[in-house]
Amino acid sequence: MADTYDAIVVGSGISGGWAAKELTEHGLKTIVLEAGRPIDPAVDYVEHVMPYQKRYRGMGDRNRLERYQPIQTQCGACDEYAGKFFVNDLDNPYSTPEGKPFSWIRGRQVGGKSIMWGRCVFRWSDLDYEANAREGVGVDWPIRYKDMAPWWSYVEKFVGVQGRREGLAHLPDGEFMQPWPLNAAEQKARDVLLTKFNGERLVTNMRLAVITENHLGRQKCHLCGNCYRGCVTLSYFSSLNSTLPAARKTGNLTLRPFSVVHSVIYDPKTKKASGVRVVDGNTKEMFEVKAKVIFLCAAALESTRILLNSLSPEFPTGLGNSSGELGHNLMDHIMGGGATGELPWAKDRMEVGRRPDAIYVPRFRNVKSKHPDFQRGYGFEGRAERAGWERGSSMPGFGASFKKSLIGDLGPWEMTFDGFGEMLPRHENYISIDPHLVDAWGIPALHINCKYSENELKMQDDMVVTATEMLEAMGAKNIRTFKENNAPGLVIHETGTARMGRDPKTSVVNSHNQVWDAPNVFMTDGACMASNANQNPSITYMAMTARAVNYAVGQMKRREL
Amino acid sequence: MRRREAVQFLGAALALPFIPRNAEKAIKLAEEIHRRLGDVPFRTLNPDQQKLVTAIAEMIIPETDTPGATSVKVPQFIDLILTEWASDDERNAFLAGLKDIDVQSVAMGSPRFLDLAELKRGEFLTGLDAKRPQKEGAALAFERIKTLTIYGYFTSEPVQANVLKTQMFFNGYDGNVPFTPRV
Numbered sequence: 195m196a197d198t199y200d201a202i203v204v205g206s207g208i209s210g211g212w213a214a215k216e217l218t219e220h221g222l223k224t225i226v227l228e229a230g231r232p233i234d235p236a237v238d239y240v241e242h243v244m245p246y247q248k249r250y251r252g253m254g255d256r257n258r259l260e261r262y263q264p265i266q267t268q269c270g271a272c273d274e275y276a277g278k279f280f281v282n283d284l285d286n287p288y289s290t291p292e293g294k295p296f297s298w299i300r301g302r303q304v305g306g307k308s309i310m311w312g313r314c315v316f317r318w319s320d321l322d323y324e325a326n327a328r329e330g331v332g333v334d335w336p337i338r339y340k341d342m343a344p345w346w347s348y349v350e351k352f353v354g355v356q357g358r359r360e361g362l363a364h365l366p367d368g369e370f371m372q373p374w375p376l377n378a379a380e381q382k383a384r385d386v387l388l389t390k391f392n393g394e395r396l397v398t399n400m401r402l403a404v405i406t407e408n409h410l411g412r413q414k415c416h417l418c419g420n421c422y423r424g425c426v427t428l429s430y431f432s433s434l435n436s437t438l439p440a441a442r443k444t445g446n447l448t449l450r451p452f453s454v455v456h457s458v459i460y461d462p463k464t465k466k467a468s469g470v471r472v473v474d475g476n477t478k479e480m481f482e483v484k485a486k487v488i489f490l491c492a493a494a495l496e497s498t499r500i501l502l503n504s505l506s507p508e509f510p511t512g513l514g515n516s517s518g519e520l521g522h523n524l525m526d527h528i529m530g531g532g533a534t535g536e537l538p539w540a541k542d543r544m545e546v547g548r549r550p551d552a553i554y555v556p557r558f559r560n561v562k563s564k565h566p567d568f569q570r571g572y573g574f575e576g577r578a579e580r581a582g583w584e585r586g587s588s589m590p591g592f593g594a595s596f597k598k599s600l601i602g603d604l605g606p607w608e609m610t611f612d613g614f615g616e617m618l619p620r621h622e623n624y625i626s627i628d629p630h631l632v633d634a635w636g637i638p639a640l641h642i643n644c645k646y647s648e649n650e651l652k653m654q655d656d657m658v659v660t661a662t663e664m665l666e667a668m669g670a671k672n673i674r675t676f677k678e679n680n681a682p683g684l685v686i687h688e689t690g691t692a693r694m695g696r697d698p699k700t701s702v703v704n705s706h707n708q709v710w711d712a713p714n715v716f717m718t719d720g721a722c723m724a725s726n727a728n729q730n731p732s733i734t735y736m737a738m739t740a741r742a743v744n745y746a747v748g749q750m751k752r753r754e755l
Numbered sequence: 756m757r758r759r760e761a762v763q764f765l766g767a768a769l770a771l772p773f774i775p776r777n778a779e780k781a782i783k784l785a786e787e788i789h790r791r792l793g794d795v796p797f798r799t800l801n802p803d804q805q806k807l808v809t810a811i812a813e814m815i816i817p818e819t820d821t822p823g824a825t826s827v828k829v830p831q832f833i834d835l836i837l838t839e840w841a842s843d844d845e846r847n848a849f850l851a852g853l854k855d856i857d858v859q860s861v862a863m864g865s866p867r868f869l870d871l872a873e874l875k876r877g878e879f880l881t882g883l884d885a886k887r888p889q890k891e892g893a894a895l896a897f898e899r900i901k902t903l904t905i906y907g908y909f910t911s912e913p914v915q916a917n918v919l920k921t922q923m924f925f926n927g928y929d930g931n932v933p934f935t936p937r938v
Contacts, residue, residue, distance in 0.1 A: 251907065377930025378930055381930075416925055417925040593817060594817050602938045
């Protein structure tokens, strides 16, 4: 293998796949370095495996999960089917301070977490981009909606996004294909809430990277409902299903699995990076790969970890850390606040087909009026469904009529609203290198110091209140509220630690995702986020990656890189 | 996996690069794994406990015009979970709870649950059902048996394939399909 390329992409997930596709399509010889193993969809995808084909019927190999994946298994998708797509926690250690847990959920394989991701995709608006400046929080984003809009359009057209056009200024519509309809109970919920809340609390169809019509060689979704386990018909977007095959088609792609990137090599003569140091995942030998540009797309905390480990006389605390902000301003979202209740309608209606995700209630707090208790806002993910036999263990009774009811009836429609709220960027939430800890490949590991603040916790309180109000407005019965005490990280929207800004003194990357300290290094995954909005973030990383590649290629053509 | 359905569906996807060639292989593998797991011997429950658990599981999901808990091997599933999945504490609490079921049967006029008349057994379990959830004793054992019986029954192959007729392939989503309960 030649060790010099035009471009290096570190990571093969959501962002890395896009970097690979765009760079190779621009004619650049590109190597993608993926820390984990290759994935063979024919063998590894398990979305149609039935519970009775698993030893514990899907309940998970508990002893094994608790021993090797005690952190990963906090994520519900790390189960008996898909646990193999999550890292081994013993090989991938990190430390946290006493009493400040952080749930770092990771997927190391070709495809990264794009195999198990939630597939909910939303644009931001200037309500989000202007928030830091307006409120004096963190640093101002150097970009606005108009800078991103064409790139969201560009990636949405390739990804295939289903959604319903609502014309909301604060949750802009995208390039949507026809969404699945709301079910009978959700449609009624939408109608009732539109009236009772004057359109402010809107039940709309989830915006989802799952295709409802055949698209670019991928087959429309067949509604098996098990997206997180893979998809043999390529119906949901993942790098493995979509961007990596496109990159391969160009003939310019080299994909190297088992390549754990240690650090970026800085060349003081050119004042740029010359390549990366890589540990072979199997032999554990270190080697170097050289290129003109480097895209760090290893997922936020891994990309920043690589820079924190990139030590040189010029950058003794890590490449990119001239501002002192590298590693700081770590964010996630806050979830686990909401309510469930039994709906009084649509008893004579049922669903055919299992939608993986159903409805969304866009943010309504701090949009037109100001909430007294907290800044920013949250949206609700949710659905109305009938539990069928699964309601049995909580239902009183047993015997022949009990059995008949579980088989022949479906139970009431239950509607759930589960909030996902914005977390503010704070300097005191940070990652650093733990001086005493290395991973299985000898690479210094992270110390993660992160905590939700009052703003997030008050927002979570409000999720419970407003979810209950909506259910009460619908006349729901048996309303159960929930307020989970999750560690940050568990939403798996960890972002920040290399924030974008206008000023090299206070930020790590510029408006084109270039690291101020080394302009041929680009960070286009969640690391660059200066704030986190409340929307699910992946499509924004995709759009930023495509935008940054376009910029990098232009710079290279002008010989400015 | 409903084999015929899966193969038919995947056959329609011939344009996809890797599927048709390997789908058969993947399905075969899954079926093989399932066969291997088919006949697991009891390893935790002794013969008396097996009889007790089997009797209660069958009372929860009896054989009617559809299979009952015993015929789809729910007791074996419960034993597997107790042996390989439950923690030591959970297993001990379960077994103590089984013992407590017999102890409490004495008050109903019989030394063992299995010696009670059918009507009395029903009364007894109804009482335990009303006490759920409990952290120990007979009610805990009943709760565990009920939960695992329902789960083990409805996730078994015969029930998934022939009773629930679980599908993995739909031509689209419809959330407004008329429904009349059959109870």
